[in-house]
Amino acid sequence: MDKGTLIQFAGSVAAVGVLVALSAWARIAKPVGPLTAERARDLLMLEFARTVDAVWVSTDGRGAIGRSGVLALVIYQVGDGYVTRHMPWTNAVAATLRDGRLRLELGDPGAPCAVLAMEAWPPNELAA
Amino acid sequence: MKPDFDPVALAIPFFVLAIVLEIVLARMGRAKANYEVRDTAASLALGLGSNVAGLLIGGLTFAAAVWAYEHRLFTIPMTSVWVWGLLFLAEDLTYYWFHRISHERRFWWAAHVNHHSSQHYNLSTALRQTWTGGVSGTWLLWLPLSFLGFPPAMVAIQKGISLVYQFWIHTEAIGKMPAWFEAVFNTPSHHRVHHARNPRYLDRNYAGVLIVWDRLFGTFEPERAQEPCRYGLVKNIASFNPLRVAFHEWAGIAADLRRARSPREAVGYLFGRPGWSPDGSRETSLDIRARWEAAQPAAPEPPADFAGRVTP
Numbered sequence: 001m002d003k004g005t006l007i008q009f010a011g012s013v014a015a016v017g018v019l020v021a022l023s024a025w026a027r028i029a030k031p032v033g034p035l036t037a038e039r040a041r042d043l044l045m046l047e048f049a050r051t052v053d054a055v056w057v058s059t060d061g062r063g064a065i066g067r068s069g070v071l072a073l074v075i076y077q078v079g080d081g082y083v084t085r086h087m088p089w090t091n092a093v094a095a096t097l098r099d100g101r102l103r104l105e106l107g108d109p110g111a112p113c114a115v116l117a118m119e120a121w122p123p124n125e126l127a128a
Numbered sequence: 129m130k131p132d133f134d135p136v137a138l139a140i141p142f143f144v145l146a147i148v149l150e151i152v153l154a155r156m157g158r159a160k161a162n163y164e165v166r167d168t169a170a171s172l173a174l175g176l177g178s179n180v181a182g183l184l185i186g187g188l189t190f191a192a193a194v195w196a197y198e199h200r201l202f203t204i205p206m207t208s209v210w211v212w213g214l215l216f217l218a219e220d221l222t223y224y225w226f227h228r229i230s231h232e233r234r235f236w237w238a239a240h241v242n243h244h245s246s247q248h249y250n251l252s253t254a255l256r257q258t259w260t261g262g263v264s265g266t267w268l269l270w271l272p273l274s275f276l277g278f279p280p281a282m283v284a285i286q287k288g289i290s291l292v293y294q295f296w297i298h299t300e301a302i303g304k305m306p307a308w309f310e311a312v313f314n315t316p317s318h319h320r321v322h323h324a325r326n327p328r329y330l331d332r333n334y335a336g337v338l339i340v341w342d343r344l345f346g347t348f349e350p351e352r353a354q355e356p357c358r359y360g361l362v363k364n365i366a367s368f369n370p371l372r373v374a375f376h377e378w379a380g381i382a383a384d385l386r387r388a389r390s391p392r393e394a395v396g397y398l399f400g401r402p403g404w405s406p407d408g409s410r411e412t413s414l415d416i417r418a419r420w421e422a423a424q425p426a427a428p429e430p431p432a433d434f435a436g437r438v439t440p
Contacts, residue, residue, distance in 0.1 A: 008137065022151050023151055
């Protein structure tokens with residue numbers, strides 16, 4: 001790597017630092033409030049274009065699980081956006097809840113697992 | 129190896145100033161833009177990494193272009209204005225097909241997906257560039273230009289000019305350009321559609337500089353005020369880690385190849401449309417669009433005239 005390229009690269013690294021700091025200062029991320037059951041249902045229907053039979057929202061409002069027939073529709077917050085995946089409902093029900101955290105294995109390199117804060121799982125109405 | 133005149137390197141200070149301006153104007157409420165800190169950091173880190181990847185493979189790609197040029201069909205002078213005009217059109221057409229194949233075939237999508245992995249659409253997104261484009265071999269598409277007789281340095285400069293042009297269109301701060309401009313050139317509005325994951329907008333507007341290629345090849349879709357763009361991927365990535373962003377689709381391909389039960393399945397996983405699966409259990413963009421279209425309410429019957437003929 002010649003000297004000019006090295007200087008250019010160092011300058012670029014410095015510029016990246018400045019821009020990241022500036023974006024932190026600006027506080028202009030998208031506003032994301034906690035999910036409600038209604039909002040979660042709307043988002044899941046928009047994402048999956050499927051009817052949603054029931055929705056369970058995490059205790060912190062940062063994610064939710066919807067049931068659509070044999071599928072579990074999972075949505076959870078990452079940054080100021082949401083990530084969604086679907087999985088077999090039976091797999092979702094079998095997921096383990098530990099210390100109030102439900103870990104759902106999604107089996108996708110782009111989203112390997114979702115961790116949702118839940119008081120109980122499977123939902124009380126289904127566990128009964 | 130790069131030509132002495134590198135439009136991209138020269139434009140870097142402009143890129144930085146433009147991002148500063150977009151952030152400050154958005155902070156002041158004078159422009160529409162959202163920046164999330166980790167998303168911004170990931171975009172810029174991917175831009176830096178792309179530069180490094182370009183340096184690593186740049187010698188090979190330039191040497192290949194020189195080799196093609198040594199076997200050229202014609203000798204084209206670099207000094208004529210018409211030659212630059214011709215190269216502009218030829219390079220932009222090449223870019224259209226490069227971009228289209230990068231979306232419609234999974235092997236090249238794996239190299240391009242990181243550019244679309246942000247749920248934001250701002251000037252930093254423009255710099256969220258590929259790390260694996262060189263390895264995927266898409267640069268081969270530009271070799272015919274040198275084989276035709278365009279000097280490799282000239283092609284490299286034109287590619288740089290195209291890349292610099294495409295920076296400013298990654299913004300929500302600009303609404304629509306004048307109608308004549310929207311008709312001919314790629315614009316923020318057209319490119320917002322390209323980055324959107326709404327079913328209507330999937331796999332549309334592949335243009336580099338001239339939107340006319342999309343109009344010509346049937347991939348044009350205008351931005352509709354009643355349907356705001358939702359940015360990102362059909363399956364958004366749950367990470368800001370540049371390594372995961374750059375390589376997650378390659379990892380997905382590797383996992384699928386391990387489970388392939390026949391050469392045909394392996395070829396499908398590699399070169400089928402993104403989302404292809406042997407049993408159809410996953411969805412390609414065509415499937416998503418078809419499902420969405422089927423769910424749309426039927427268009428009202430066109431009115432009939434007095435003679436009972438249906439008028440368009």
